[in-house]
Amino acid sequence: MPESNEFLEGVKEELKQIVQPFQRDLNQKQKKADFIQLCIRCAGRDDFLRLDELLRSKPAEEICQDEVLASCEPVFEALGAYAHEQVERYRMDLIDDLTRQCEEAGLSIEMDFPRFAVLKGIDGEIDFSSRTTKINKKMLKSIDPRRILTAVLRMKKQLYDKPYDPLQFIDSLCKVYLEILEKEDLPVGRPVPMQTFYLAYVISLQSKAFFQNMDKGKFRGYSQDQFSVDLWRYFQSDTGGASDGYDLQLTPGRTKALWLLDPEGELRQITAISFHETRD
Secondary structure: OOOHHHHHHHHHHHHHHHHHHHHHHHHHHHHHHHHHHHHHHHHHHHOOHHHHHHHOHHHHHHHHOOOOOHHHHHHHHHHHHHHHHHHHHHHHHHHHHHHHHHHHOOEEEEEOOEEEEEOOOOOEEEEEOOEEEEEEEEEEEEOOHHHHHHHHHHHHHHHHHOOOOOHHHHHHHHHHHHHHHHHHOOOOOOOOEHHHHHHHHHOOOOOOOHOOOOOOOHOOOOOOHHHHHHHHHHHOOOOOOOOOOEEEEEEOOOOOOOEEEEOOOEEEEEEEEEEOOOEE
């Protein structure tokens, strides 16, 4: 019996070695056939967005180089040219429609396709291949201009339409900064890491009820996007420094940094924050 088992194991391994190249070749042929069938379905639906992506991919190139499937090459070229033309036309229509709808909603839009910006702190990117639009960090499963505008308006409401007092805002930043210095026994003017400060500031916004019962329903969120926009609005105001005579200073860098809008409205990595006594 042991000899029989050894014989059978040997036969099994030998057959595996024989069939593996055949199976790999069969799998590759099946993948190419499935790819061609997918192109047929997309052509039937006039899904030029998907076709444009497929016909510029490596599998399409491999099929055209396959001697058995070489006749696909002229068909792929013609279909690819059609799809690309339709995509370009769709892109121009999308840009025009989105620009027009934003203007009708009273919003100016800066378009550098596939990226766009509406107000400071609201940035988007349109991905044709996945048919999604990313607005800040939120993903919209659509490239429909109407739905993009709806998402932009929702983001504007979150970031811009709440009550905002630049003096109250800068005073609250200064208060948290001075509390950190006092706790760490540091002199005024010492930079505080931005990530450390951001956490302390979010904690300062919480109500007494939250600290008595730290239920997530009582937590007051304050996103990095909101922090960035609030800083930008402060820079645009004529408020000056904090009420008690301190001026804000942000330090650019990469260590423990946050992406925030600077006084010129550009997103930069800010690594530290500090306040300094106003010089007469």
